Amino acid sequence: MPKPNQNAVVLVVDDAPDALALLHGSLVESGYTVLVANNGTDAIRICNEAYPDIVLLDAVMPGLDGFEVCKKLKHDLNTRHIPVIFMTGLTEPEDVVKGFSAGGIDYVTKPLSPIEVIARLNTHLKNSRLMSHTQGALDAFGQAAIAVLPKTDKIIWQTPLARQLIDKYFAPNDADTQVHNAQLQNWIQQLSDGGRTRLRPLVILHPTGRLIFTPADIRSEEQWLILLREESETAQVEALKSVFKLTKREAEVLHWVILGKTDKSIGEILGTSPRTVNKHMEHVFVKLGVETRTAAASLAVTKLHTSNSQGN
Numbered sequence: 001m002p003k004p005n006q007n008a009v010v011l012v013v014d015d016a017p018d019a020l021a022l023l024h025g026s027l028v029e030s031g032y033t034v035l036v037a038n039n040g041t042d043a044i045r046i047c048n049e050a051y052p053d054i055v056l057l058d059a060v061m062p063g064l065d066g067f068e069v070c071k072k073l074k075h076d077l078n079t080r081h082i083p084v085i086f087m088t089g090l091t092e093p094e095d096v097v098k099g100f101s102a103g104g105i106d107y108v109t110k111p112l113s114p115i116e117v118i119a120r121l122n123t124h125l126k127n128s129r130l131m132s133h134t135q136g137a138l139d140a141f142g143q144a145a146i147a148v149l150p151k152t153d154k155i156i157w158q159t160p161l162a163r164q165l166i167d168k169y170f171a172p173n174d175a176d177t178q179v180h181n182a183q184l185q186n187w188i189q190q191l192s193d194g195g196r197t198r199l200r201p202l203v204i205l206h207p208t209g210r211l212i213f214t215p216a217d218i219r220s221e222e223q224w225l226i227l228l229r230e231e232s233e234t235a236q237v238e239a240l241k242s243v244f245k246l247t248k249r250e251a252e253v254l255h256w257v258i259l260g261k262t263d264k265s266i267g268e269i270l271g272t273s274p275r276t277v278n279k280h281m282e283h284v285f286v287k288l289g290v291e292t293r294t295a296a297a298s299l300a301v302t303k304l305h306t307s308n309s310q311g312n
Contacts (some may be wrong), residue, residue, distance in 0.1 A: 147226075
């Protein structure tokens with residue numbers, strides 16, 4: 001019968017050979033695949049090469065200590081998702097806080113109890129896998145979503161579409177980025193202060209549109225899930241294409257019809273003739289199952305609103 005942790009990979013980082021030997025044997029016996037490193041530099045390299053499921057990290061090591069290793073892992077998009085549990089003989093409150101501030105999710109004290117270590121690993125590995133499944137599902141459906149560490153604005157992971165939107169609306173060379181960062185920090189702080197049931201979605205304005213942040217699941221102590229949605233001319237055209245199976249030009253024409261433009265005005269905007277615009281609208285009528293421009297616009301607005309509501 002396979003062991004429950006048979007496919008889980010744990011990296012143990014400690015400069016003490018005895019500690020490595022003790023944990024290696026216990027973890028292998030419990031079904032883990034075990035990687036080891038005896039210094040911080042090797043730990044970072046292994047994380048970037050092997051992507052372990054979880055890391056047991058000694059806090060005090062010569063050279064690059066555990067706190068710095070954890071910070072580097074959490075600042076790297078490729079490794080920030082890996083849970084880190086500190087192993088330490090430092091039990092003063094400021095040392096514990098230092099570990100959590102560096103990005104650790106838990107700590108165990110030395111001398112180590114293998115039974116306690118394995119119990120902590122099992123718990124955090126289960127939570128990590130739930131997060132991974134959530135992210136995978138959102139990726140598959142092309143949803144823009146981020147997960148943040150509760151009560152902070154630290155992004156734990158983000159879907160590809162969310163990364164594109166954040167890069168666009170929070171670009172480093174954009175003069176408004178500092179303001180946008182402050183808005184996001186303040187909004188998340190209000191969630192932390194109990195505004196989760198009454199707080200309106202956050203709207204970040206940009207010359208090309210607006211980015212809307214909406215809480216999806218903020219009950220967990222491990223992560224808060226927040227959905228992102230862009231509202232802009234480009235975004236609406238893409239939504240019309242997707243919802244009604246329109247061509248890009250048909251979607252562009254319908255977009256301007258929704259805004260009340262005439263065939264002549266739409267032709268001038270799109271660089272085509274009013275007659276061509278009218279032909280595109282005839283195709284739109286067929287695909288939407290309507291007969292008038294008013295009916296087409298009304299149906300499109302209703303469908304888009306419903307689609308956005310379900311997405312959020």
